[in-house]
Amino acid sequence: xxxxxxxxxxxxxxxxxxxxxxxxxxxxxxxxxxxxxxxxxxxxxxxxxxxxxxxxxxxxxxxxxxxxxxxxxxxxxxxxxxxxxxxxxxxxxxxxxxxxxxxxxxxxxxxxxxxxxxxxxxxxxxxxxxxxxxxxxxxxxxxxxxxxxxxxxxxxxxxxxx
Amino acid sequence: xxxxxxxxxxxxxxxxxxxxxxxxxxxxxxxxxxxxxxxxxxxxxxxxxxxxxxxxxxxxxxxxxxxxxxxxxxxxxxxxxxxxxxxxxxxxxxxxxxxxxxxxxxxxxxxxxxxxxxxxxxxxxxxxxxxxxxxxxxxxxxxxxxxxxxxxxxxxxxxxxxxxxxxxxxxxxxxxxxxxxxxxxxxxxxxxxxxxxxxxxxxxxxxxxxxxxxxxxxxxxxxxxxxxxxxxxxxxxxxxxxxxxxxxxxxxxxxxxxxxxxxxxxxxxxxxxxxxxxxxxxxxxxxxxxxxxxxxxxxxxxxxxxxxxxxxxxxxxxxxxxxxxxxxxxxxxxxxxxxxxxxxxxxxxxxxxxxxxxxxxxxxxxxxxxxxxxxxxxxxxxxxxxxxxxxxxxxxxxxxxxxxxxxxxxxxxxxxxxxxxxxxxxxxxxxxxxxxxxxxxxxxxxxxxxxxxxxxxxxxxxxxxxxxxxxxxxxxxxxxxxxxxxxxxxxxxxx
Numbered sequence: 001x002x003x004x005x006x007x008x009x010x011x012x013x014x015x016x017x018x019x020x021x022x023x024x025x026x027x028x029x030x031x032x033x034x035x036x037x038x039x040x041x042x043x044x045x046x047x048x049x050x051x052x053x054x055x056x057x058x059x060x061x062x063x064x065x066x067x068x069x070x071x072x073x074x075x076x077x078x079x080x081x082x083x084x085x086x087x088x089x090x091x092x093x094x095x096x097x098x099x100x101x102x103x104x105x106x107x108x109x110x111x112x113x114x115x116x117x118x119x120x121x122x123x124x125x126x127x128x129x130x131x132x133x134x135x136x137x138x139x140x141x142x143x144x145x146x147x148x149x150x151x152x153x154x155x156x157x158x159x160x161x162x
Numbered sequence: 163x164x165x166x167x168x169x170x171x172x173x174x175x176x177x178x179x180x181x182x183x184x185x186x187x188x189x190x191x192x193x194x195x196x197x198x199x200x201x202x203x204x205x206x207x208x209x210x211x212x213x214x215x216x217x218x219x220x221x222x223x224x225x226x227x228x229x230x231x232x233x234x235x236x237x238x239x240x241x242x243x244x245x246x247x248x249x250x251x252x253x254x255x256x257x258x259x260x261x262x263x264x265x266x267x268x269x270x271x272x273x274x275x276x277x278x279x280x281x282x283x284x285x286x287x288x289x290x291x292x293x294x295x296x297x298x299x300x301x302x303x304x305x306x307x308x309x310x311x312x313x314x315x316x317x318x319x320x321x322x323x324x325x326x327x328x329x330x331x332x333x334x335x336x337x338x339x340x341x342x343x344x345x346x347x348x349x350x351x352x353x354x355x356x357x358x359x360x361x362x363x364x365x366x367x368x369x370x371x372x373x374x375x376x377x378x379x380x381x382x383x384x385x386x387x388x389x390x391x392x393x394x395x396x397x398x399x400x401x402x403x404x405x406x407x408x409x410x411x412x413x414x415x416x417x418x419x420x421x422x423x424x425x426x427x428x429x430x431x432x433x434x435x436x437x438x439x440x441x442x443x444x445x446x447x448x449x450x451x452x453x454x455x456x457x458x459x460x461x462x463x464x465x466x467x468x469x470x471x472x473x474x475x476x477x478x479x480x481x482x483x484x485x486x487x488x489x490x491x492x493x494x495x496x497x498x499x500x501x502x503x504x505x506x507x508x509x510x511x512x513x514x515x516x517x518x519x520x521x522x523x524x525x526x527x528x529x530x531x532x533x534x535x536x537x538x539x540x541x542x543x544x545x546x547x548x549x550x551x552x553x554x555x556x557x558x559x560x561x562x563x564x565x566x567x568x569x570x571x572x573x574x575x576x577x578x579x580x581x582x583x584x585x586x587x588x589x590x591x592x593x594x595x596x597x598x599x600x601x602x603x604x605x606x607x608x609x610x611x612x613x614x615x616x617x618x619x620x621x622x623x624x625x626x627x628x629x630x631x632x633x634x635x636x637x638x639x640x641x642x643x644x645x646x647x648x649x650x651x652x653x654x655x656x657x
Binding site for chain 2: 030034038
């Protein structure tokens with residue numbers, strides 16, 4: 001420090017910011033900011049913008065193809081589409097226990113692997129299945145066809161007004 | 163007194179600020195200005211313009227700006243084309259500019275984007291997020307985006323072209339027709355049938371530009387630009403090419419290019435193949451005999467023309483014989499069959515038997531008959547009828563006569579020059595003495611082979627011709643001579 005400081009500054013007064021210490025502070029702050037931005041960029045890397053796998057989103061047809069009371073099974077994609085007075089809804093037919101494809105029975109669905117039984121609305125009736133068959137999100141594509149998103153669940157009872 | 167660390171503080175400040183500036187610019191570029199984001203923002207404006215009813219408003223409400231992609235593991239496709247081509251399934255998007263326009267509906271109906279992706283038909287770099295990279299013409303990408311008029315070529319990955327609506331594949335069909343008309347099969351093989359002078363073309367459509375000579379082509383380097391230029395002038399694109407100029411118009415070159423691109427042996431899962439494609443592949447396993455006239459047109463015409471005239475071929479530096487005139491009239495059917503089936507080793511005439519050129523025995527017989535049935539051959543037949551038995555000649559005398567009369571074209575000791583090689587095992591085995599005598603005596607009409615005996619007897623005498631034949635026979639290898647002698651003695655013994 002320089003030797004010109006004869007008068008001792010009061011403790012209440014903040015020490016004057018000299019040009020030199022301003023330079024130090026500014027360079028430190030800009031350095032930290034640059035490192036922080038770079039870090040933010042790096043931290044973003046592990047999260048992909050798009051998932052690499054196929055999007056499990058299926059166009060199932062126009063709403064007219066699903067008359068009230070009817071049920072259509074999409075065996076390859078593993079869900080059923082039904083329509084009742086309230087609207088259209090889709091239920092997954094993949095067992096929530098270990099992922100077997102469940103079969104349609106008189107009372108609802110039955111899993112051939114470990115004997116889980118589900119009601120027609122997906123609730124578990126018997127067996128090792130931990131939770132009901134999920135209801136799937138439905139929306140409408142631009143060309144008017146219904147789209148079922150197998151990866152997006154909706155609460156039981158959600159109907160799509162087609 | 164100057165603080166020595168001051169310089170370093172300034173340096174830290176400036177480098178940090180510059181680095182921060184670059185980082186922020188990159189962040190803005192990546193997150194706000196990416197081409198696909200700008201496209202989707204523009205598309206949202208279009209959606210807002212068209213949101214006149216409840217459906218339109220619902221679509222606008224559900225529209226999210228996000229990177230979209232179609233991933234089809236079965237085809238190895240991860241296609242982000244739909245990130246910019248957002249409106250391909252919206253029937254209202256007919257009057258908007260690309261990339262927002264509706265995709266032709268009937269094609270998408272049968273080929274849902276989610277199942278097929280985009281690049282299986284259009285090629286290009288599917289994972290790109292801007293158009294320049296997606297087009298991939300100047301990048302190291304094997305299959306750049308096909309121009310619109312050539313996209314029909316990729317239908318043949320899964321379809322039999324003859325079962326598609328002809329109006330959708332006009333170029334490929336025209337190219338197929340030209341392929342036959344220009345007799346490309348004379349030199350090129352398709353499904354094992356064709357000549358051997360040029361490369362087989364079964365997988366031509368999947369060739370990459372790195373397999374082609376691009377030196378004489380201007381960029382952008384794509385296989386279809388190479389094909390188009392090459393069809394117009396083969397030797398101008400590939401120096402020293404033996405390929406005949408097919409003399410086609412720009413349009414015909416484009417059609418042939420489309421046909422070449424449609425020849426693709428891409429391995430796609432069976433479930434993607436149209437039933438007619440499977441039937442086509444099955445049919446190819448057991449080819450059916452084709453009519454001789456068509457065979458001649460496809461596999462002989464490029465070199466022999468209509469077969470009534472011989473001609474000098476500059477590229478080959480030899481005469482190509484007239485095969486439907488005197489030859490067909492004087493030669494036996496067996497001789498012609500052997501020549502077609504075995505070819506003429508040492509010349510450009512390849513063998514055509516089923517293991518080589520892929521012609522069935524029945525087809526070769528039919529071709530031989532077709533040659534013999536030509537009008538020129540019929541009119542020359544009376545010459546053949548006048549053939550006389552050939553006496554046994556003297557090979558030493560024959561050699562002198564051969565050197566004097568024949569060696570100029572056929573080469574010393576018959577090794578061939580501008581005219582065919584006579585010391586050729588296939589030829590000598592197939593040609594009988596009376597055929598040789600008739601040919602020497604009468605020449606070969608409409609070729610460079612003159613008659614060596616005039617009707618009034620001037621020229622070579624019958625005895626001299628017999629001497630020449632004896633000399634020709636001596637050119638066969640000893641083993642063949644023994645075999646032939648055995649054949650003769652067996653034939654003599656049975657008489």
